Amino acid sequence: MAILVIATIAVLFFALPFIGLLWRMPWSEAWSLLSRSDSLTALRLSIECSILAAALSVVLGVPLAWVLARVSFPGRRIVRALCLLSLVLPPVVAGVALFSAYGRRGLLGDPLANLFGVHLPFTTAGVVIAQTFVAMPFLVLTVEAAVRTLDPRPEESARTLGASSWYTFRRVTLPAIRPALVAGAVLAWARALGEFGATITFAGNLPGTTQTAPLAVYRALEANPDQALVLSLVLIAISFAVLIGLRDSWLGTSSGSGDA
Numbered sequence: 001m002a003i004l005v006i007a008t009i010a011v012l013f014f015a016l017p018f019i020g021l022l023w024r025m026p027w028s029e030a031w032s033l034l035s036r037s038d039s040l041t042a043l044r045l046s047i048e049c050s051i052l053a054a055a056l057s058v059v060l061g062v063p064l065a066w067v068l069a070r071v072s073f074p075g076r077r078i079v080r081a082l083c084l085l086s087l088v089l090p091p092v093v094a095g096v097a098l099f100s101a102y103g104r105r106g107l108l109g110d111p112l113a114n115l116f117g118v119h120l121p122f123t124t125a126g127v128v129i130a131q132t133f134v135a136m137p138f139l140v141l142t143v144e145a146a147v148r149t150l151d152p153r154p155e156e157s158a159r160t161l162g163a164s165s166w167y168t169f170r171r172v173t174l175p176a177i178r179p180a181l182v183a184g185a186v187l188a189w190a191r192a193l194g195e196f197g198a199t200i201t202f203a204g205n206l207p208g209t210t211q212t213a214p215l216a217v218y219r220a221l222e223a224n225p226d227q228a229l230v231l232s233l234v235l236i237a238i239s240f241a242v243l244i245g246l247r248d249s250w251l252g253t254s255s256g257s258g259d260a
Contacts, residue, residue: 018236025233026226033230041208042216043234046193049124049212053131054139054189061136061188062181065143066169070152087137091197094134098202102129126203127210131192138191139184146180147173183246190242194235 112118158168196214203210220228
């Protein structure tokens with residue numbers, strides 16, 4: 001009985017903030033606030049940048065996850081920790097680190113600006129970079145775990161029959177880990193959609209250029225709290241749907257078995 005009481009308290013701890021948000025929601029004005037041009041622009045920018053960040057996470061993160069799971073090399077634990085570090089970094093610190101690398105006077109930002117005229121801070125591309133930096137570890141963790149549990153014999157058989165490493169990876173490994181890959185990509189997308197700290201530090205909060213929905217919520221808290229509530233509800237609904245969908249559709253757990 002004591003465990004049930006504590007568990008109930010824990011559920012209420014998580015649920016009460018969302019119940020409070022629903023209680024304060026200006027339902028009669030919700031649609032008009034959501035359909036404002038600045039709200040729609042922020043949501044559009046969030047969706048576009050988060051999709052690009054998720055795609056970049058897949059392109060870079062899947063090979064990285066395979067290497068971490070399959071290839072033994074000195075310092076692998078250090079490399080893994082480095083690649084997952086942004087999971088636990090304070091978001092503002094992540095933004096400062098991005099500035100040190102890609103800022104106008106950063107390690108890579110200076111040659112990018114001088115040689116190619118590319119400036120990442122305070123641009124839409126900077127938003128994508130910041131979101132990818134904090135979101136990719138979710139995909140790497142998910143895919144690496146799947147590759148580690150995968151039977152390596154089909155891959156070895158394919159290589160024995162003359163298949164190249166790339167062909168084996170594309171035609172044997174990827175189909176086998178597809179559920180984990182989808183789950184990791186969706187988690188990365190959801191994390192990118194909700195990214196705030198690294199984005200506002202590295203890309204700023206410029207309406208129409210770098211102001212994503214979370215940044216619009218932050219700005220609206222001062223000028224129009226009702227608009228902040230409406231945008232917050234949209235982001236919460238998307239995140240909740242992602243979590244439900246991942247559990248029931250991609251992780252192989254039926255809704256009935258888990259909730260009975």
